Amino acid sequence: MKIAFHFLNASAFIFLYLNNIAFAQDDAEKIFQETCVACHTIGKGKLIGPDLANIQNRHPEDWLIKFIKSSQTVINSGDKYADSLFKAYNQIPMPDHPKLSDGQIKALLAYISEKSLAPATATASVELPPGNSKRGQELFVGSIRFANSGAACNSCHNVEMQGYLSGGALGKDLTHAVTRLSASGVAGIISGLPFPQMKETYTSHPVTPQEIADVTAFLISVDKQAPEQVTSTVGNYLFAGGISGLIVLLGLYSFFWIKRKKRPVNFSVFRRQIKSV
Ligand code: HEC
Ligand code: HEC
Numbered sequence: 001m002k003i004a005f006h007f008l009n010a011s012a013f014i015f016l017y018l019n020n021i022a023f024a025q026d027d028a029e030k031i032f033q034e035t036c037v038a039c040h041t042i043g044k045g046k047l048i049g050p051d052l053a054n055i056q057n058r059h060p061e062d063w064l065i066k067f068i069k070s071s072q073t074v075i076n077s078g079d080k081y082a083d084s085l086f087k088a089y090n091q092i093p094m095p096d097h098p099k100l101s102d103g104q105i106k107a108l109l110a111y112i113s114e115k116s117l118a119p120a121t122a123t124a125s126v127e128l129p130p131g132n133s134k135r136g137q138e139l140f141v142g143s144i145r146f147a148n149s150g151a152a153c154n155s156c157h158n159v160e161m162q163g164y165l166s167g168g169a170l171g172k173d174l175t176h177a178v179t180r181l182s183a184s185g186v187a188g189i190i191s192g193l194p195f196p197q198m199k200e201t202y203t204s205h206p207v208t209p210q211e212i213a214d215v216t217a218f219l220i221s222v223d224k225q226a227p228e229q230v231t232s233t234v235g236n237y238l239f240a241g242g243i244s245g246l247i248v249l250l251g252l253y254s255f256f257w258i259k260r261k262k263r264p265v266n267f268s269v270f271r272r273q274i275k276s277v
Pocket of ligand 2: 092140151152153154155156157170171172173174177180181186189190195197198201207215
């Protein structure tokens with residue numbers, strides 16, 4: 001009788017316990033798919049950020065928790081490794097994840113280490129049809145509409161291209177996005193939407209796989225054709241002044257600030273935007 005009772009008790013406990021684990025696992029998978037997969041794979045090579053396979057062998061857990069919550073805080077604290085990683089990844093800031101609790105991050109890390117052992121079944125990178133760069137250009141500048149009526153990319157991004165005036169300045173200049181991020185990185189951003197402003201714009205108006213392929217093909221061609229240069233600051237001033245004002249400002253800018261251009265200007269814009277979300 002007593003034994004039976006214990007048995008029941010224990011099995012109830014085990015049941016609840018397993019249930020809990022399964023729950024945390026589902027949750028972690030969902031978080032990973034929604035917030036990390038655009039930039040990271042587990043065992044499929046680097047994307048925009050490093051491959052996260054066996055990440056727990058590389059860092060202590062508390063470091064990982066801090067880094068995932070706010071990588072820039074770790075970098076700015078003088079952590080040498082974080083700083084060199086940031087430089088190695090073209091100073092692309094990983095977005096902060098202030099809403100993830102320690103528990104959720106631990107579950108996420110457990111999920112990552114489990115996936116590191118098993119050959120990955122989740123499709124991390126996007127499989128795309130062949131893209132048409134001319135159509136991609138038309139979509140990018142808004143001369144044809146996206147099928148689900150998402151905003152044209154140039155309402156927030158500029159590219160350098162002959163005969164094209166200028167796009168918006170909320171997001172980075174994308175002329176050399178493909179050099180910076182690789183083509184699959186760019187496609188991953190358009191489909192995974194890791195940046196809050198893009199998520200807001202396209203979640204309810206998804207860009208179709210064919211459109212992603214077309215826009216990516218366009219950005220590949222712009223990247224090849226445009227001269228190698230730093231263009232990311234240009235658009236920021238278009239809000240304030242006209243093109244003439246722009247030239248004056250840029251002149252002044254490079255004159256006075258030349259010593260301070262250690263980081264992309266967009267970096268601070270990006271941080272402000274992330275904070276304001
Ligand atoms: C917008 C792209 C992006 C997103 C989204 C993103 N990361 Fe990152 N991640 C990066 C980049 C880029 C780096 C390299 C360091 C840097 O540039 O700051 C990085 C670095 C890391 C590192 C350190 C890797 C190492 O080799 O030491 C970990 C851990 C990490 N990310 C985990 C995550 C997790 C977990 C998520 C989801 C909650 C996530 N990242 C979401 C871009 C991203
Ligand atoms: C509502 C404004 C908005 C729209 C529309 C938008 N983006 Fe973005 N995008 C951003 C912001 C903000 C960022 C994040 C930081 C940055 O690049 O300044 C970003 C980042 C990116 C990046 C990463 C840039 C880098 O080098 O780190 C790529 C690539 C990109 N967007 C592509 C696109 C494409 C392609 C489209 C059209 C399908 C598009 N975006 C539409 C606002 C937008």
